Amino acid sequence: MTTLPGTPGKLAAGSRWAVETHGLTKRFGANTAVNGVELLVPRGSAFGYLGPNGAGKTTLIRVLLGLTHADAGTMSLLGYPVPRHRDAALARIGAIVDEPRFYGHLTGRQNLRLLAAAREPAAQDRIGPALEQVGLAHRADDRVSKYSMGMRQRLGVAACLLGDPQLLILDEPMNGLDPAGIAGIRDMILSLVAEGRTVVLSSHLLDEVERTCDAVAIVDRGSIIRQGPISELLAGASIALQVECSEPARARTLFAGTTLGTTLGARIEPVPSALGLEITLPGGTGRDVIAEVNRVLVAGGISVYRLQPVQTSLESWFLQVTSRLEDPE
Numbered sequence: 438m439t440t441l442p443g444t445p446g447k448l449a450a451g452s453r454w455a456v457e458t459h460g461l462t463k464r465f466g467a468n469t470a471v472n473g474v475e476l477l478v479p480r481g482s483a484f485g486y487l488g489p490n491g492a493g494k495t496t497l498i499r500v501l502l503g504l505t506h507a508d509a510g511t512m513s514l515l516g517y518p519v520p521r522h523r524d525a526a527l528a529r530i531g532a533i534v535d536e537p538r539f540y541g542h543l544t545g546r547q548n549l550r551l552l553a554a555a556r557e558p559a560a561q562d563r564i565g566p567a568l569e570q571v572g573l574a575h576r577a578d579d580r581v582s583k584y585s586m587g588m589r590q591r592l593g594v595a596a597c598l599l600g601d602p603q604l605l606i607l608d609e610p611m612n613g614l615d616p617a618g619i620a621g622i623r624d625m626i627l628s629l630v631a632e633g634r635t636v637v638l639s640s641h642l643l644d645e646v647e648r649t650c651d652a653v654a655i656v657d658r659g660s661i662i663r664q665g666p667i668s669e670l671l672a673g674a675s676i677a678l679q680v681e682c683s684e685p686a687r688a689r690t691l692f693a694g695t696t697l698g699t700t701l702g703a704r705i706e707p708v709p710s711a712l713g714l715e716i717t718l719p720g721g722t723g724r725d726v727i728a729e730v731n732r733v734l735v736a737g738g739i740s741v742y743r744l745q746p747v748q749t750s751l752e753s754w755f756l757q758v759t760s761r762l763e764d765p766e
């Protein structure tokens with residue numbers, strides 16, 4: 438790694454976080470688009486910055502890249518404090534914020550040759566592997582004007598790879614793509630992470646973030662509401678326990694006065710098919726509670742055919758934490 442004069446090279450190499458911000462704030466007049474953001478992106482992760490439109494995702498990325506200044510807070514990228522060491526950091530970062538632009542009458546490979554010519558000599562050697570990695574090798578000699586939107590996005594990432602970045606920042610890379618295009622982006626991101634790079638992507642597509650990322654920050658109105666590994670966040674989400682049993686209507690009444698309803702705050706509802714019940718248990722509920730459900734039913738003379746805990750998807754969990762439904766604007 439080259440080290441700029443005065444750059445804490447060792448510190449940068451040893452930093453655990455690819456992105457670290459504290460109290461990062463950006464205002465547009467009275468509108469706080471980025472509000473005291475404390476973001477920690479682990480190195481080597483696929484990290485989703487997830488939130489609805491207008492949540493402040495693009496603004497955060499623009500602040501990180503120095504395209505607009507922060508009003509308050511500190512940040513470091515790959516361990517380099519920025520803006521102080523922005524050049525050293527940006528030399529190791531590839532980013533796509535706006536739709537990438539290419540010459541339509543040239544092929545994908547020719548476009549990359551032009552871009553590589555403006556970089557260090559090693560960049561020319563990276564063209565082939567970059568095209569391979571983004572899944573464009575077989576279309577590299579077609580004109581870009583014939584590329585789909587997803588292929589242009591992937592060519593944009595190939596252009597980033599000419600600089601051999603440790604961190605890629607992609608703003609809504611799946612926006613406007615069809616399912617095949619989305620799958621192509623997802624595969625590409627997973628292969629970049631498998632090589633040890635860090636990929637931060639912003640998205641309002643909950644399902645895609647859940648499928649692509651290992652860790653996530655959920656942002657709403659400029660503020661991070663929750664962040665961490667998706668598996669840990671979901672552990673705090675409620676669990677739906679599906680119960681298939683005889684006499685579901687009577688089974689429901691058996692729980693009145695048990696600890697299940699009173700202490701745990703479980704919601705017990707009949708399922709539409711009338712084959713049984715669905716019991717919503719709060720996050721962190723232990724397996725012993727499921728055994729207790731079974732005991733109450735059997736003691737009441739109900740035949741239990743099936744007990745199935747179903748983990749909430751990130752989508753319904755997202756609605757739980759943002760409480761959008763109860764707090765319309």
Ligand SMILES: Nc1ncnc2c1ncn2[C@@H]1O[C@H](COP(=O)(O)OP(=O)(O)O)[C@@H](O)[C@H]1O
Nearest residue numbers: 465468470488489490491492493494495496497
């Ligand atoms: N250049 C700007 N000038 C004024 N307001 C802006 C500007 N850019 C973004 N905003 C506002 O900041 C908020 C966050 O926008 P943005 O970062 O684009 O959200 P997202 O990318 O999550 O959709 C929005 O309310 C938006 O209107």
Ligand SMILES: [Mg+2]
Nearest residue numbers: 494495496609
């Ligand atoms: Mg945006």
